[in-house]
Amino acid sequence: GTGPAALRSPAALPGSAAPGAPRSPTAVPVTAAPRSPAAPPGSAPGPSAAPPRASNGSREGAEGAWLRTPLAPGEVITAQSGAFERDPQESSTTDEELSRAGSPGSRGGGSSTTPDYGEKRLPQALIIGVKKGGTRALLEAIRAHPDVRAVGTEPHFFDRNYEKGLEWYRNVMPKTLEGQITMEKTPSYFVTNEAPRRIHSMAKDTKLIVVVRNPVTRAISDYTQTLSKKPEIPTFEVLAFKNRTLGLIDASWSAIRIGIYALHLENWLQYFPLSQILFVSGERLITDPAGEMAKVQDFLGLKRIVTEKHFYFNKTKGFPCLKKPEDSSAPRCLGKSKGRTHPKIDPDVIHRLRKFYKPFNVMFYQMTGQDFQWEEEESDK
Numbered sequence: 001g002t003g004p005a006a007l008r009s010p011a012a013l014p015g016s017a018a019p020g021a022p023r024s025p026t027a028v029p030v031t032a033a034p035r036s037p038a039a040p041p042g043s044a045p046g047p048s049a050a051p052p053r054a055s056n057g058s059r060e061g062a063e064g065a066w067l068r069t070p071l072a073p074g075e076v077i078t079a080q081s082g083a084f085e086r087d088p089q090e091s092s093t094t095d096e097e098l099s100r101a102g103s104p105g106s107r108g109g110g111s112s113t114t115p116d117y118g119e120k121r122l123p124q125a126l127i128i129g130v131k132k133g134g135t136r137a138l139l140e141a142i143r144a145h146p147d148v149r150a151v152g153t154e155p156h157f158f159d160r161n162y163e164k165g166l167e168w169y170r171n172v173m174p175k176t177l178e179g180q181i182t183m184e185k186t187p188s189y190f191v192t193n194e195a196p197r198r199i200h201s202m203a204k205d206t207k208l209i210v211v212v213r214n215p216v217t218r219a220i221s222d223y224t225q226t227l228s229k230k231p232e233i234p235t236f237e238v239l240a241f242k243n244r245t246l247g248l249i250d251a252s253w254s255a256i257r258i259g260i261y262a263l264h265l266e267n268w269l270q271y272f273p274l275s276q277i278l279f280v281s282g283e284r285l286i287t288d289p290a291g292e293m294a295k296v297q298d299f300l301g302l303k304r305i306v307t308e309k310h311f312y313f314n315k316t317k318g319f320p321c322l323k324k325p326e327d328s329s330a331p332r333c334l335g336k337s338k339g340r341t342h343p344k345i346d347p348d349v350i351h352r353l354r355k356f357y358k359p360f361n362v363m364f365y366q367m368t369g370q371d372f373q374w375e376e377e378e379s380d381k
């Protein structure tokens with residue numbers, strides 16, 4: 001048969017593998033693919049052999065439920081609920097937060113309103129990526145479901161903390177009652193070579209969720225986050241190229257490498273069937289959160305309880321927020337590190353990056369059987 005293993009992988013891309021991280025021994029042999037005719041010199045090779053269409057995905061248009069308005073300068077709503085405040089909503093968890101969450105008898109990161117009954121269990125479902133895709137928004141929305149309990153912080157077990165062992169990991173989890181699903185999100189798993197094998201060895205029926213977003217916008221979002229912590233870094237335009245005159249994209253820069261979704265997905269497909277992975281559109285999670293949540297709940301085998309009624313569009317924030325729960329606390333928007341204003345990037349650079357990603361995006365659509373329509377967008381948003 002022809003599986004993803006038959007792909008002529010773009011993994012041959014120089015610098016595309018994680019530094020110092022050899023590919024899993026079961027990874028498919030990599031064949032250098034010819035350059036896409038559209039791709040200028042030095043860019044990544046384009047996919048030349050299409051994998052068969054996957055059977056479990058289709059594009060379902062659910063448009064326009066939420067209109068996105070730009071966030072006015074200086075207008076930022078901060079987290080107001082316990083769940084939203086506790087987590088700094090950045091990509092990583094502090095060690096202090098984790099040790100608190102993992103201390104014996106701790107409640108994990110579960111909602112403060114849920115009683116502390118049940119047992120700590122290893123997660124049955126994971127949000128594995130992608131960084132800056134909308135993973136926090138998805139986790140907070142699915143946590144509104146009574147049959148889901150999730151860790152608020154990112155445990156980073158399958159990348160940074162694996163040597164701590166499964167008991168440590170279990171202890172980080174909130175307690176659950178029979179029938180409730182335990183979840184966590186760590187967006188770096190998607191690009192961690194060892195993660196698929198490690199997760200598979202924990203439980204081969206683990207359900208995996210990936211929130212994907214236009215890789216160009218994702219790269220800018222990633223850069224914006226770094227810039228907020230290190231204002232002295234070079235411009236996006238400088239970092240994006242190995243050689244700007246030649247138009248040579250620096251695919252070893254993590255902000256760019258993470259967006260080569262087809263490459264990373266291939267790694268996961270060595271261990272998990274496509275039917276065990278749900279791809280959520282980061283764009284639709286903003287324009288139609290309830291529509292995306294319906295798919296997530298179906299995938300997790302949950303009753304559709306999180307619906308339109310749970311969301312409202314907050315004009316000041318420029319994003320959907322969760323409505324206030326019946327028990328009083330205020331509406332829940334994500335904090336100010338989510339939905340940052342991006343710096344304006346040179347349109348030529350955007351254009352060059354879009355060309356760079358196009359063959360990988362097309363390959364990703366073929367692998368997943370879903371068209372995320374990133375080619376159709378006019379701006380980087």
Ligand SMILES: Nc1ncnc2c1ncn2[C@@H]1O[C@H](COP(=O)(O)OS(=O)(=O)O)[C@@H](OP(=O)(O)O)[C@H]1O
Nearest residue numbers: 090091131132133134135136137221319338339340
């Ligand atoms: N409802 C809602 N509120 C606020 N922000 C939302 C929402 N839904 C999706 N997003 C988008 O989520 C982006 C951050 O993604 P992540 O949470 O995956 O980031 S992280 O990797 O955990 O740091 C974040 O990226 P930026 O806009 O670049 O800040 C948002 O665009």
